[in-house]
Structure formats: structure tokens, C-alpha cells
Amino acid sequence: xxxxxxxxxxxxxxxxxxxxxxxxxxxxxxxxxxxxxxxxxxxxxxxxxxxxxxxxxxxxxxxxxxxxxxxxxxxxxxxxxxxxxxxxxxxxxxxxxxxxxxxxxxxxxxxxxxxxxxxxxxxxxxxxxxxxxxxxxxxxxxxxxxxxxxxxxx
Amino acid sequence: xxxxxxxxxxxxxxxxxxxxxxxxxxxxxxxxxxxxxxxxxxxxxxxxxxxxxxxxxxxxxxxxxxxxxxxxxxxxxxxxxxxxxxxxxxxxxxxxxxxxxxxxxxxxxxxxxxxxxxxxxxxxxxxxxxxxxxxxxxxxxxxxxxxxxxxxxx
DNA sequence: AATGAAAGTGTTTATCC
DNA sequence: GGATAAACACTTTCATT
Numbered sequence: 163x164x165x166x167x168x169x170x171x172x173x174x175x176x177x178x179x180x181x182x183x184x185x186x187x188x189x190x191x192x193x194x195x196x197x198x199x200x201x202x203x204x205x206x207x208x209x210x211x212x213x214x215x216x217x218x219x220x221x222x223x224x225x226x227x228x229x230x231x232x233x234x235x236x237x238x239x240x241x242x243x244x245x246x247x248x249x250x251x252x253x254x255x256x257x258x259x260x261x262x263x264x265x266x267x268x269x270x271x272x273x274x275x276x277x278x279x280x281x282x283x284x285x286x287x288x289x290x291x292x293x294x295x296x297x298x299x300x301x302x303x304x305x306x307x308x309x310x311x312x313x314x315x316x
Numbered sequence: 317x318x319x320x321x322x323x324x325x326x327x328x329x330x331x332x333x334x335x336x337x338x339x340x341x342x343x344x345x346x347x348x349x350x351x352x353x354x355x356x357x358x359x360x361x362x363x364x365x366x367x368x369x370x371x372x373x374x375x376x377x378x379x380x381x382x383x384x385x386x387x388x389x390x391x392x393x394x395x396x397x398x399x400x401x402x403x404x405x406x407x408x409x410x411x412x413x414x415x416x417x418x419x420x421x422x423x424x425x426x427x428x429x430x431x432x433x434x435x436x437x438x439x440x441x442x443x444x445x446x447x448x449x450x451x452x453x454x455x456x457x458x459x460x461x462x463x464x465x466x467x468x469x470x
Numbered sequence: 471a472a473t474g475a476a477a478g479t480g481t482t483t484a485t486c487c
Numbered sequence: 488g489g490a491t492a493a494a495c496a497c498t499t500t501c502a503t504t
Contacts (some may be wrong), residue, residue, distance in 0.1 A: 179378060182378075183375055183376050183378055185373065185374055185375075186340040186374035214382065215379050217376055218377040218378065218379050219339065219376075219377040220339055220340035220374065220376050221337055221339075221340050221377055222333065222337050222340045222373075222374050223371070223372040223373040223374065223375055224333060224336075224370060224371060224464065225371075226465060228368065229325070229370070231468070234417075236426050253459065253460065259460055260462060260464070260465055261458075261460055261462045262458075262459040262460035263390065263457070263458055263459060264455070264457040264458075264459045265389075265453035265454060265455050265456060267453045267454075269453060272453060278468055299419035299421045299423060300421075301417045302419060304417055305417060305418045305425060306407065306408060306413060306414075306417075306427070307415070308415045309414055309415070310378065310414070311380060311383065311385055313383060313384075314383065314384035
């Protein structure tokens with residue numbers, strides 16, 4: 163665990179964050195114009211937010227479908243007794259699993275899987291079936307694509 | 317639906333994509349050095365991948381916990397008969413829902429929710445309970461943080 | 471903390487292969 | 488489709504407040 167210095171999310175910082183969430187490649191100059199500060203001031207604020215862990219990184223948003231993964235599924239995984247650690251390792255080693263959360267309740271894990279086609283499901287599920295009960299839901303539509311929550315009461 | 321021109325994901329393009337996924341702010345110059353092309357050539361390849369929809373955008377990765385949302389949950393939602401459209405609209409209007417997928421199976425929707433604390437769950441679930449059956453799993457640990465899948469067989 | 475100006479670096483355009 | 492080079496824009500540093 164790294165120490166996380168606090169940073170104040172004042173108006174300018176929120177504007178900067180919002181702009182960088184929408185386009186991580188926004189130039190300092192553009193940001194500076196938006197918030198009415200100089201470019202070096204904006205740079206320093208970004209540096210502080212990075213250091214405080216508010217900004218964790220900058221990622222290109224790549225279409226999995228364009229990469230050949232036309233299907234996605236959400237798989238709930240309930241490990242068989244004593245198999246929890248082994249299930250966790252198996253999941254981690256499956257590159258088709260693009261996200262997995264450990265959760266409360268009967269299903270210990272909920273994983274998001276990308277697939278080239280439905281036949282690909284077996285590639286993921288077969289190795290799991292000796293370790294866990296699974297329940298698979300194929301994604302028909304991204305009803306709400308990943309989006310940022312609002313700022314909590316300020 | 318926009319027309320999507322095809323683009324070849326050859327070696328250089330994969331290297332560029334990989335670098336931009338890891339750091340969307342990587343400079344053209346650095347990318348050019350990595351792939352052994354000139355900066356304008358890299359720029360043109362990026363432009364083509366953007367146009368083809370392979371690169372959908374560039375986003376700053378902001379910590380929801382740092383924004384005050386220390387908890388996340390995954391909620392499965394099974395609308396009551398005839399309430400599907402209303403459920404969908406309700407979900408869309410809840411800013412705490414940062415992602416939601418329409419899926420096959422009994423649960424029509426699977427949503428990812430951010431919360432300030434457990435009490436916040438009611439804010440999300442109460443309006444839903446007149447429209448749907450819900451099943452909530454609080455996230456204990458991000459076993460696998462969002463990551464990119466491998467390139468399909470080339 | 472922020473500014474302004476200068477120095478450094480990266481990006482874009484134009485031309486040619 | 489890619490390279491080079493010049494023009495342009497952006498970023499960083501630094502002295503100052």
C-alpha cells in the first residue's frame with residue numbers, strides 16, 4: 163500500500179478531470195484555457211492528482227469487437243468447496259477474462275469475458291467446470307456503456 | 317450506424333495499439349521509435365484506426381474511490397412483467413450506475429454500481445424494487461482489474 | 471500556488487520517393 | 488504507404504511574485 167496524499171477536487175480540478183476523462187489527450191494549453199489558469203499551473207494540478215491516485219492512468223479505448231471479439235458474456239462463478247484459490251488462479255490465467263471481481267454472496271466471482279463466437283465459451287467454461295459451478299449470461303446490448311459517476315456532494 | 321472502413325492490424329499497428337492502451341499519452345515520437353517508422357506514418361496509422369473504430373477514444377482512468385465512492389456492487393435485475401422498458405429508463409437515469417448490460421437469461425440486466433457507503437445501496441435499489449427483482453453482490457476485491465484481451469489468432 | 475517568457479520537445483504539413 | 492525537413496504548436500523550466 164502506497165501513501166496517498168490528499169488533493170482538493172476544487173472547481174478547476176474537476177474541470178480538468180472531466181476533460182481528461184472525455185479525452186485523455188487534451189493538451190495542457192486547451193485545459194489551461196478551459197479553467198483560466200496557465201499551462202504550468204494545470205500541469206502541476208495534474209501531477210498532484212496523479213500522485214494522489216485520483217488519476218490512475220490514461221488508456222486508449224479499444225473496441226474489442228474490432229479486435230475480433232464480437233461477443234461478451236458475464237459469468238458468475240461459485241467455487242466448489244476448497245477450490246477457491248485454484249479458481250482464482252485459473253481465472254487470472256485466462257486472457258479472455260477482461261475483468262473479474264470477488265464479491266459477497268454465493269457467487270464468489272463475477273467475470274466479464276470476451277469471445278470470438280459462442281463456441282469460444284467452452285474454452286473458458288470447460289476448465290472451470292471441474293472447480294466451480296458457473297452461470298453464464300451472454301451480453302445482448304451495452305445498455306449503459308462504462309461512464310463516470312457524478313461528483314459526490316460538494 | 318456509420319460505415320467502418322477496414323484496417324489491417326499488422327505488427328506495427330498492434331504495437332501502437334498496445335502502447336496506447338497502456339498509456340494514451342504516449343507521444344508519436346516514442347511510438348515511431350518503437351515501431352521503426354516516422355512520426356507522420358504513425359500519425360496516419362492512428363488516424364486510420366480511429367476512423368475504423370478500432371480506437372474509440374482516449375480516457376483518463378480516474379479512481380472512483382478517490383472520488384468518494386469507496387464501494388462498488390454488481391446488481392442483477394429481473395424486471396417484473398411488462399416493466400422492462402421502465403426499468404431500462406430508470407437505470408439510465410441513475411448516475412451511480414456506471415455500467416449496465418442487457419443479457420440473456422432470467423436476469424435481463426447486470427449493472428455495476430458505485431456507492432459512498434452501504435447505506436447508499438438503498439438509494440439505488442428502492443426505486444427499482446417496484447419494477448423488478450434484484451440481487452446484489454458487493455464487490456470485495458477487484459480480482460482482475462479491467463485488462464485487454466489478447467489478439468485473436470493471426 | 472501561480473505567472474510569463476524562453477528553451478526544449480513534439481506535431482503537422484508539404485514535398486518527394 | 489512512407490520519409491524528410493521546415494513550420495508550427497505544445498510543454499517544461501525557471502525566475503519572479
